[in-house]
Amino acid sequence: MSETVVEFDRLSRSFGAKRALNEVTLRVERGSVFGLVGENGAGKTTLIRHAIGLLKAKQGSVRVFQLDPVRHPKEVLGRIGYLSEDRDLPDWMTVAQLMRYNQAFYRGWDEAFAEQLREQFELDPKQQVKKLSRGQRARAGLLIALAHRPELLILDEPSSGLDPVVRRDILSAIIRTVADEGRTVLFSSHLLEEVERVADQVAMIHSGRVGLNGPLPEILQEHKRLVLRFGEPQLAEPNLPGAISCQGTGREWTVLCNGGVEELRVAASKCGAEIVDEGTPTLDEIFLARAGSQTDRQGAS
Amino acid sequence: MQIRISNSDGVPIYRQIVNQVKYLVAAGRLSSGDRLLPVRTLAEQLVVNPNTVSRAYRELESAGVITARQGSGAFVSDNGSPLALREKRKLLQQRVDMLLAEADSLGVDVTTVVKLLRDRSRKFNSE
Amino acid sequence: MNHVQTGGMQQARALAWEFWARGWRGQLLGLAGVIGFASLIYGVFSEISDLTFRGTETGRSLHFGFYSVTLFSLGASILAAWGVPRRRYTLPTSSLVIVASTMVCSMVSMFVLYALAATALNLIFDAGWPIWGPGLVAALLIAWLQTLFWSISNTRGSQLASVSSCVMILASWGVLLFGAIKFASLGGPTAVWFHEGVSASHLGMFSLASMGLVGVGTVGFASLRCGSGIEVHRIVDWACRLIPRTARATPFSYPTTAQFWMEWRERGYVMPVGTAVIGAAVLLITPFVARADSSEFFGAISAILFLPAIVIGLFLGARSPDGLFANFNGSRPLTDSQIANAVLKSATVGVFSSALVWAVLLGAVALILALFGRLPSLQDVSHQLELSRAPEVAYLGIRLLGLVALALGAIWGVVALMTSLVLAGKKVGGVVMCTLFGVWIGGGVGSELLLSPEAQDTFQRVFFFSFVALTLLGNAAGFAAAWRLKLISHKTLLMAVGIVAVMFAGAHLAFGLTSDPESYVPVLWGCLLAPSALAVAPLAVWWNRHR
Numbered sequence: 011m012s013e014t015v016v017e018f019d020r021l022s023r024s025f026g027a028k029r030a031l032n033e034v035t036l037r038v039e040r041g042s043v044f045g046l047v048g049e050n051g052a053g054k055t056t057l058i059r060h061a062i063g064l065l066k067a068k069q070g071s072v073r074v075f076q077l078d079p080v081r082h083p084k085e086v087l088g089r090i091g092y093l094s095e096d097r098d099l100p101d102w103m104t105v106a107q108l109m110r111y112n113q114a115f116y117r118g119w120d121e122a123f124a125e126q127l128r129e130q131f132e133l134d135p136k137q138q139v140k141k142l143s144r145g146q147r148a149r150a151g152l153l154i155a156l157a158h159r160p161e162l163l164i165l166d167e168p169s170s171g172l173d174p175v176v177r178r179d180i181l182s183a184i185i186r187t188v189a190d191e192g193r194t195v196l197f198s199s200h201l202l203e204e205v206e207r208v209a210d211q212v213a214m215i216h217s218g219r220v221g222l223n224g225p226l227p228e229i230l231q232e233h234k235r236l237v238l239r240f241g242e243p244q245l246a247e248p249n250l251p252g253a254i255s256c257q258g259t260g261r262e263w264t265v266l267c268n269g270g271v272e273e274l275r276v277a278a279s280k281c282g283a284e285i286v287d288e289g290t291p292t293l294d295e296i297f298l299a300r301a302g303s304q305t306d307r308q309g310a311s
Numbered sequence: 312m313q314i315r316i317s318n319s320d321g322v323p324i325y326r327q328i329v330n331q332v333k334y335l336v337a338a339g340r341l342s343s344g345d346r347l348l349p350v351r352t353l354a355e356q357l358v359v360n361p362n363t364v365s366r367a368y369r370e371l372e373s374a375g376v377i378t379a380r381q382g383s384g385a386f387v388s389d390n391g392s393p394l395a396l397r398e399k400r401k402l403l404q405q406r407v408d409m410l411l412a413e414a415d416s417l418g419v420d421v422t423t424v425v426k427l428l429r430d431r432s433r434k435f436n437s438e
Numbered sequence: 439m440n441h442v443q444t445g446g447m448q449q450a451r452a453l454a455w456e457f458w459a460r461g462w463r464g465q466l467l468g469l470a471g472v473i474g475f476a477s478l479i480y481g482v483f484s485e486i487s488d489l490t491f492r493g494t495e496t497g498r499s500l501h502f503g504f505y506s507v508t509l510f511s512l513g514a515s516i517l518a519a520w521g522v523p524r525r526r527y528t529l530p531t532s533s534l535v536i537v538a539s540t541m542v543c544s545m546v547s548m549f550v551l552y553a554l555a556a557t558a559l560n561l562i563f564d565a566g567w568p569i570w571g572p573g574l575v576a577a578l579l580i581a582w583l584q585t586l587f588w589s590i591s592n593t594r595g596s597q598l599a600s601v602s603s604c605v606m607i608l609a610s611w612g613v614l615l616f617g618a619i620k621f622a623s624l625g626g627p628t629a630v631w632f633h634e635g636v637s638a639s640h641l642g643m644f645s646l647a648s649m650g651l652v653g654v655g656t657v658g659f660a661s662l663r664c665g666s667g668i669e670v671h672r673i674v675d676w677a678c679r680l681i682p683r684t685a686r687a688t689p690f691s692y693p694t695t696a697q698f699w700m701e702w703r704e705r706g707y708v709m710p711v712g713t714a715v716i717g718a719a720v721l722l723i724t725p726f727v728a729r730a731d732s733s734e735f736f737g738a739i740s741a742i743l744f745l746p747a748i749v750i751g752l753f754l755g756a757r758s759p760d761g762l763f764a765n766f767n768g769s770r771p772l773t774d775s776q777i778a779n780a781v782l783k784s785a786t787v788g789v790f791s792s793a794l795v796w797a798v799l800l801g802a803v804a805l806i807l808a809l810f811g812r813l814p815s816l817q818d819v820s821h822q823l824e825l826s827r828a829p830e831v832a833y834l835g836i837r838l839l840g841l842v843a844l845a846l847g848a849i850w851g852v853v854a855l856m857t858s859l860v861l862a863g864k865k866v867g868g869v870v871m872c873t874l875f876g877v878w879i880g881g882g883v884g885s886e887l888l889l890s891p892e893a894q895d896t897f898q899r900v901f902f903f904s905f906v907a908l909t910l911l912g913n914a915a916g917f918a919a920a921w922r923l924k925l926i927s928h929k930t931l932l933m934a935v936g937i938v939a940v941m942f943a944g945a946h947l948a949f950g951l952t953s954d955p956e957s958y959v960p961v962l963w964g965c966l967l968a969p970s971a972l973a974v975a976p977l978a979v980w981w982n983r984h985r
Contacts, residue, residue, distance in 0.1 A: 063768075063983075064768045065984065066984040066985060083772065083983075084771050085771075087769055087771035088771035094766065098766045110689055113689050115772070178358060185354055185358055185359070185361070186355060188360070189354060203318040207318070207360070208358065210360050227366065
């Protein structure tokens with residue numbers, strides 16, 4: 011369980027003046043489902059492109075299976091199943107040709123499994139890739155990413171713009187992959203419900219920095235959502251120590267905090283407020299609170 | 312063994328599994344000695360991370376609801392019933408809380424609610 | 439009714455505004471490019487010699503050449519100004535208004551831009567470009583192009599076909615008018631075609647043709663607009679189904695085989711097919727070639743077949759519209775040199791299969807000429823090849839063999855180098871190509887413009903030798919870098935040596951090199967540069983694949 015499959019060590023990357031990644035340090039352990047979350051343009055795709063060697067680490071280092079993906083593309087990529095965000099596949103190939111073409115590259119290609127997936131996904135082997143619908147195209151991409159039973163499955167925004175049926179296919183593929191002993195999934199998404207369902211490790215990326223990183227149950231447990239009721243209606247957002255976000259109007263305000271509930275309770279009672287409700291936030295709420303607070307901080311500085 | 316996972320109510324997924332298995336036991340839809348679905352199968356069926364299911368099973372085990380037998384899976388415990396009573400109360404309590412809150416917002420006092428409950432119960436039994 | 443009329447006018451005005459708002463920069467740039475490019479050449483010509491252009495053969499030839507350049511450049515800028523016709527489908531406007539307004543704008547733009555270029559060049563260099571005839575023809579051609587573009591579904595294939603139809607119209611017009619094309623002096627047809635005075639009947643024909651095009655364009659646009667237009671890809675599909683597809687059910691034996699198959703099926707095949715298409719056009723003209731010109735005709739078609747190969751080379755290397763490695767292509771589990779080799783192999787097969795197509799075409803051309811009794815005599819051929827001895831078949835054969843080896847090596851070298859440079863990304867490829875070309879031309883033209891004849895000679899000698907030395911050094915550095923990065927093996931080096939040897943031997947057979955450095959240095963230089971792609975391609979992949 012403790013073997014590291016993907017390792018980013020203090021990885022930084024700039025495109026012109028834009029800093030896409032800033033000192034990113036992450037480890038993906040074998041057998042885990044690692045979810046990368048962040049807004050569009052936060053740097054998720056840049057990070058993933060580093061992992062498959064399409065970007066060279068300029069500062070810091072990237073190791074996949076303890077190898078440099080840039081120097082050993084053949085060894086590293088042969089063990090990875092990858093579905094890119096744009097799902098770019100050779101348009102002119104038919105589904106059958108696409109399968110045969112990919113079969114040549116991967117030693118572990120399982121013909122029977124590929125055929126089973128093709129039937130399950132209802133892909134016509136004679137159909138050209140360019141004539142597939144968006145969902146079918148994603149399924150074709152998923153098929154060629156899965157059919158060689160990769161040790162590491164990398165999915166970049168696999169669900170964006172797809173209908174619920176295809177999204178479920180993708181999530182099932184993730185579960186099935188990780189349920190096979192020793193196989194690992196790294197995926198990025200901004201559908202946080204899905205991440206909450208299937209991931210066991212989560213890293214939040216915001217403007218190229220890792221904001222929050224750890225096992226999903228711990229992240230969910232550490233965060234608390236409190237509803238405060240003030241004696242007097244508050245005109246501005248109350249300033250409470252330890253609160254990540256604070257939303258509301260008048261007397262009632264919802265506060266999200268990371269641990270330190272007691273501290274907050276004390277601070278609240280000083281302001282003349284009491285905690286009327288306490289609960290666990292969803293990943294979605296945590297993400298929105300974190301993203302919002304960072305934007306505020308940047309706006310202020 | 313039918314379990315439904317909902318993303319909207321902010322209850323962690325493992326907790327949803329735990330609650331629903333407890334409910335199934337309490338409601339008698341799972342009786343002692345019944346075998347639970349293997350972790351992998353349930354994970355694939357629910358489309359949730361297998362680790363989440365294992366965690367739920369561990370929790371259920373430590374609560375004494377199920378027993379894991381080496382190599383043959385998890386089974387509903389024999390001594391499920393005393394706990395079931397507590398669980399039943401706990402499950403009902405949530406519903407009662409909601410009922411009271413609604414009654415309060417409609418301006419109906421507790422006595423009327425209790426009376427209503429009695430009436431309905433009588434009707435139920437007579438049917 | 440009146441209300442609708444004014445609405446139509448307003449809409450037409452809005453569409454015209456859209457046309458110019460989108461395209462004015464491109465059109466000005468196109469115009470500046472045409473004038474600048476022509477000025478450069480005219481400037482050099484008038485500096486070197488006291489040529490006059492107005493009414494002379496040289497002037498007409500130059501005009502014909504620049505006329506095609508102008509059409510291409512201005513046409514491209516107008517094409518960009520159209521934008522996507524599909525966006526206009528949902529406008530609450532009749533198809534007639536949409537098509538007519540944009541077409542009128544295009545025609546006016548084309549005519550005015552051409553007229554401006556011609557006037558400017560006439561004023562500065564007394565270039566003698568006629569305005570009315572060529573201007574109106576240009577306007578009609580752009581209208582024809584728009585009619586095609588807007589009447590058929592927009593696939594790249596159909597657009598390519600539309601553009602080539604314009605070229606075909608231009609060519610066949612010339613052929614029909616004059617019976618035979620005099621390749622020796624392209625001024626022939628232009629002299630009559632572009633006569634200065636445009637008569638009333640010409641204007642009448644122009645108006646009739648424009649109205650016809652608006653009509654056809656409107657009908658085509660309207661049918662496409664409601665989804666019942668001519669779907670080109672449906673016709674292509676139908677044609678594809680006629681050809682029995684060689685469904686290779688067996689899996690590929692090696693990843694590299696699969697990768698080559700992909701390269702070839704995606705891009706490589708274009709080269710022989712393109713050669714065949716151009717060849718078919720050549721065959722159409724062949725019956726009209728006069729006997730006196732037939733040996734020159736052979737030379738001309740060789741060049742015609744060679745030029746597109748270079749352009750296609752640019753296309754073979756491009757990885758995606760923006761020149762970078764796309765995700766799918768980049769994430770193949772292959773080493774950089776394996777990917778480079780697949781591209782090079784595809785280019786190589788392309789060049790050689792094109793050469794085969796080309797040989798078959800030459801045979802067909804010879805056959806047609808023989809049928810018409812216009813086959814060039816052996817004397818003509820030997821004159822063309824500048825042979826010193828009396829032509830004997832065996833001697834001719836050996837020289838031809840050498841020439842073929844040299845030419846194939848050279849074409850392969852150029853195509854593969856272009857492919858490899860583009861493989862490094864658009865920016866790198868563009869910069870390297872422009873630098874090499876710019877330094878070469880700049881040195882030559884600059885010295886001729888600035889230096890006295892004596893100084894020129896010394897300078898050009900030094901310039902040439904330093905250019906040779908620099909390029910060879912660069913080439914060697916490329917091989918060394920690729921070797922150090924372990925992108926190439928000793929096999930590649932052996933192959934490079936083989937290419938150089940075969941080409942040099944071919945050159946010796948074809949031209950009979952002497953021990954005079956002037957004789958063999960340029961040849962050796964070319965031969966040594968030819969295999970450069972073997973190192974540049976893997977380097978390019980290494981650079982472009984992992985940014």
